[in-house]
Amino acid sequence: xxxxxxxxxxxxxxxxxxxxxxxxxxxxxxxxxxxxxxxxxxxxxxxxxxxxxxxxxxxxxxxxxxxxxxxxxxxxxxxxxxxxxxxxxxxxxxxxxxxxxxxxxxxxxxxxxxxxxxxxxxxxxxxxxxxxxxxxxxxxxxxxxxxxxxxxxxxxxxxxxxxxxxxxxxxxxxxxxxxxxxxxxxxxxxxxxxxxxxxxxxxxxxxxxxxxxxxxxxxxxxxxxxxxxxxxxxxxxxxxxxxxxxxxxxxxxxxxxxxxxxxxxxxxxxxxxxxxxxxxxxxxxxxxxxxxxxxxxxxxxxxxxxxxxxxxxxxxxxxxxxxxxxxxxxxxxxxxxxxxxxxxxxxxxxxxxxxxxxxxxxxxxxxxxxxxxxxxxxxxxxxxxxxxxxxxxxxxxxxxxxxxxxxxxxxxxxxxxxxxxxxxxxxxxxxxxxxxxxxxxxxxxxxxxxxxxx
Amino acid sequence: xxxxxxxxxxxxxxxxxxxxxxxxxxxxxxxxxxxxxxxxxxxxxxxxxxxxxxxxxxxxxxxxxxxxxxxxxxxxxxxxxxxxxxxxxxxxxxxxxxxxxxxxxxxxxxxxxxxxxxxxxxxxxxxxxxxxxxxxxxxxxxxxxxxxxxxxxxxxxxxxxxxxxxxxxxxxxxxxxxxxxxxxxxxx
Ligand code: SF4
Numbered sequence: 001x002x003x004x005x006x007x008x009x010x011x012x013x014x015x016x017x018x019x020x021x022x023x024x025x026x027x028x029x030x031x032x033x034x035x036x037x038x039x040x041x042x043x044x045x046x047x048x049x050x051x052x053x054x055x056x057x058x059x060x061x062x063x064x065x066x067x068x069x070x071x072x073x074x075x076x077x078x079x080x081x082x083x084x085x086x087x088x089x090x091x092x093x094x095x096x097x098x099x100x101x102x103x104x105x106x107x108x109x110x111x112x113x114x115x116x117x118x119x120x121x122x123x124x125x126x127x128x129x130x131x132x133x134x135x136x137x138x139x140x141x142x143x144x145x146x147x148x149x150x151x152x153x154x155x156x157x158x159x160x161x162x163x164x165x166x167x168x169x170x171x172x173x174x175x176x177x178x179x180x181x182x183x184x185x186x187x188x189x190x191x192x193x194x195x196x197x198x199x200x201x202x203x204x205x206x207x208x209x210x211x212x213x214x215x216x217x218x219x220x221x222x223x224x225x226x227x228x229x230x231x232x233x234x235x236x237x238x239x240x241x242x243x244x245x246x247x248x249x250x251x252x253x254x255x256x257x258x259x260x261x262x263x264x265x266x267x268x269x270x271x272x273x274x275x276x277x278x279x280x281x282x283x284x285x286x287x288x289x290x291x292x293x294x295x296x297x298x299x300x301x302x303x304x305x306x307x308x309x310x311x312x313x314x315x316x317x318x319x320x321x322x323x324x325x326x327x328x329x330x331x332x333x334x335x336x337x338x339x340x341x342x343x344x345x346x347x348x349x350x351x352x353x354x355x356x357x358x359x360x361x362x363x364x365x366x367x368x369x370x371x372x373x374x375x376x377x378x379x380x381x382x383x384x385x386x387x388x389x390x391x392x393x394x395x396x397x398x399x400x401x402x403x404x405x406x407x408x409x410x411x412x413x414x415x416x417x418x419x420x421x422x423x424x425x426x427x428x429x430x431x432x433x434x435x436x437x438x439x440x441x442x443x444x445x446x447x448x449x450x451x452x453x454x
Numbered sequence: 455x456x457x458x459x460x461x462x463x464x465x466x467x468x469x470x471x472x473x474x475x476x477x478x479x480x481x482x483x484x485x486x487x488x489x490x491x492x493x494x495x496x497x498x499x500x501x502x503x504x505x506x507x508x509x510x511x512x513x514x515x516x517x518x519x520x521x522x523x524x525x526x527x528x529x530x531x532x533x534x535x536x537x538x539x540x541x542x543x544x545x546x547x548x549x550x551x552x553x554x555x556x557x558x559x560x561x562x563x564x565x566x567x568x569x570x571x572x573x574x575x576x577x578x579x580x581x582x583x584x585x586x587x588x589x590x591x592x593x594x595x596x597x598x599x600x601x602x603x604x605x606x607x608x609x610x611x612x613x614x615x616x617x618x619x620x621x622x623x624x625x626x627x628x629x630x631x632x633x634x635x636x637x638x639x640x641x642x
Contacts, residue, residue: 024620039555044479055472061465062472080458132626133617149617156619176621184627191627192539208600218573218613218628225569226539236461241471243600247592248477250608251555261494261556262591262610265628271604273569284457288464 001342001382002324004349008317017155022315024152029309031259032359039251049252050363052245053237053300057291063206063239064282070209074271077279084114087283091116091198091231092123094279098229100125100195106213106220107131108200109147109303110233110283113325116198127198128190130219132183139166145319147326148257148305153318187219197223201234201280202302203249207242210270211280214253214263221267229277230269236287237299249302252361256304286338295337295369300362301330307356307366313349322346329356329366336373344380347373404444411438477592487554487587488636495557498611499624500632509581509637513546516579516633520544526567527581538568545575549582551597552634553608555590559634560598562606569605573613573628580609580632585639 012018036042056063068078079094081087087110095103103125105111117138120127129138133150137143140162144150151159160174169182199220204211211232213220224230240246254260272278290299308314308328319327324335324343332346347370356366378387396403414437423430441449455463484490492502505512513530517523520543525531527548536542551560559580563569572578588594594608613628624630 027620039482041479041481048475048477048479052475055475059468059470059472061462061467062469064462064465065469080456080461082457082460086457130627131617132615136617149620151617156621159618176618177623179618180615180623180626184625187627205600210600210603216613217615217626219626221607222570222573222627225573236465241474243595243598245475247590247595250591258616260498260610262498262553262558262608264498264610264612264614265607266558266609267605267607268600268603269605270600273605274565282461284461284464288461291465 001344001380002322002346004317004321004323004345007321007323008313008349011318011321012316018316018318020155021153021318025146025309025315028149028258029306029359032256032306032309033259035255035259035261039255045248045252046361046363049248049302049361050300052240052248053302053362054297056240057237057296057299060236060239060291063241064236066206067204067209067239068282070207071211071280072209074209075278076209076270076272077277079279079281081281081283081285083285084283087114087233087281087285088116088119090281091233092120092125094229094231094277095120095125095196098196098277100227100229102190102194103127103196103198104130104190104194104219104223104227105198106200106215106223107134107150108198108233109326110200110235110285111198112144113285114233114283116233128187128194130187130190130223131215131217132180135183135187136162139163143320143325145327146305146308147303147328153320191222191226194223194227196229196231197227198231198233199224201232201238202253203246204234204239204280205241205243205246206239208270210268211238212246212250213267213269214250214265215267216258216260216264218265221265224269225273228275229279230272231279231281232269233281233283236282236284237301253302253304256306256359256361290334290337293337294372295333297364298330298333298337298369300364301334301360302362304361306359306361310355310359312351312353312355317349322349329370330364333366333369333373336377337369340373340376340380341382344377344382347371347377404442407442411440411442414438481590481592482555483589484554487589488584490554491552491557491587491634492636493557494555495611495632495634498557499614500557500611500634502634502636504584504636504638509635512635513579513581516577516635517544517546520577524567524571524575526571529581534567536567536571538570539574540570541574541576542571543575544577544579545571546579546581547572549580550586551594552582552587553589553591553594554587556610558591558594558608558610560594560606561609562603564602565604572607572609575629576625577631577633578609578612578629579635581635581637583637583639
């Protein structure tokens with residue numbers, strides 16, 4: 001099992017950096033607050049978005065079939081993939097048909113989830129992540145630590161070193177403007193030479209048979225404009241009824257993600273370009289299973305990242321501590337619901353403060369889901385020790401005279417127990433806190449004495 | 455059974471559209487949509503110019519001494535040619551829809567030129583009638599006729615990134631600058 005607390009410990013070991021990370025994300029969260037406050041109808045929009053998503057997810061087969069039919073009418077090729085393996089194979093099959101070797105990819109959390117980069121690289125394809133944050137992370141041999149800000153765990157000095165090593169930028173030069181311009185030059189070559197472009201999908205419009213990709217950099221637009229084939233990978237939950245609903249989501253997405261009123265490029269793909277191919281791979285990979293679970297609400301997520309920026313645990317533990325593709329509150333829900341044995345520690349990476357619920361543009365009750373998942377987590381093998389301990393404690397509490405006896409013993413022995421034992425490794429709570437000195441007499445004893453005196 | 459059938463059957467047998475969610479709340483509106491548009495485009499890093507006098511003069515000024523210009527509106531130059539993958543200094547485009555709440559302009563290539571023009575032009579100049587500005591994305595999508603669209607986008611300002619320590623830098627990949635040229639409405 002992955003252990004969030006142990007991983008978080010590594011992150012907080014560098015306390016200056018952990019503090020900086022916390023502040024950087026809180027800054028983004030505050031920008032979101034400003035943007036939200038400028039729309040009087042903000043709360044209504046969130047509510048409606050949640051309803052639309054819920055309705056679509058509950059009738060997903062209808063909307064997916066409609067999307068497929070309409071998209072095919074528009075000349076879009078539709079593929080279906082049960083799992084990550086089939087998604088990767090399908091993408092490779094299309095690349096092979098096209099004789100494509102050089103691929104540019106814009107941000108797609110689904111492709112991260114499927115391990116598409118590794119899959120293609122192992123088979124000799126050259127795949128370049130074109131989102132600046134993802135490019136930094138890719139050159140570094142690292143993984144994104146945030147779904148919207150993939151390189152938020154790195155400082156500009158780190159980026160400077162990474163670029164110096166891989167792109168021969170000036171050593172020690174860490175001006176973001178300079179570094180961005182150098183990345184632009186280097187990536188421009190990749191764009192111009194690309195045979196194929198892979199993108200994610202932010203929203204698929206069932207009635208229009210079209211889909212929307214949102215970026216600030218324009219990398220999805222440039223990549224797909226140059227390459228002969230455009231392959232878009234989407235999870236089954238990305239479909240919404242029509243462009244009418246898109247109005248709701250485009251108003252919420254960027255405001256929630258970065259505090260912008262809208263992403264710079266909100267691009268609608270409906271037909272392949274002249275002489276090109278436009279392919280959409282619709283991927284399940286565990287989502288249909290989620291639909292029939294108690295966590296189906298998690299399928300409403302539009303991947304804005306607001307819950308991460310708001311989460312006091314995420315901000316202080318970093319995205320990598322979650323050990324899952326998607327970190328933060330929504331990542332904990334998705335990972336734990338999908339594979340409890342592996343991710344049983346994630347429902348506990350939460351203070352139940354509900355800050356995430358209050359910002360989620362799809363009105364997902366994230367903290368309720370996490371609370372519910374704790375009940376399942378505690379049943380998993382990883383928590384056998386804790387479970388036994390809690391059962392023993394419950395048993396003790398159900399036996400008042402035994403409890404009184406044990407506590408009496410503790411009060412007497414307390415002065416003689418060496419610190420070494422009392423604050424031994426087993427006492428996680430005692431690591432940062434002192435145990436209170438036990439009162440000399442218990443409440444029950446005092447109460448008895450007082451009523452005697454009457 | 456193929457994956458398509460497996461996935462669809464895992465989603466249940468019901469095949470209906472559920473209900474249509476009502477948007478039954480007051481939606482933001484602006485007293486002066488042009489002013490709001492200009493302000494919001496500015497926040498997104500774009501400029502605006504309201505046309506006074508001759509349009510072609512303003513365009514000429516915007517173009518400056520650029521070497522390569524593609525004028526898809528044929529206002530400044532009679533015709534244009536653009537090949538996929540060409541990097542140019544300025545692209546002049548027309549738009550017939552824009553959004554006040556976020557400064558986004560609806561740019562539809564209408565398959566008249568290769569899509570790469572929109573990202574390989576260093577500067578994008580978009581001509582727009584002020585009448586074409588709507589309040590929010592809701593009204594914007596009501597106006598779009600998708601049956602004619604191949605590829606179209608809402609573009610709000612130049613390409614940008616803040617992936618290095620949250621420092622905003624313009625010109626991540628696409629245009630480094632964007633100007634909206636607004637033609638005052640005839641009624642005014
Ligand atoms: S759960 Fe909500 S807040 Fe978190 S990423 Fe998804 S949509 Fe955004």
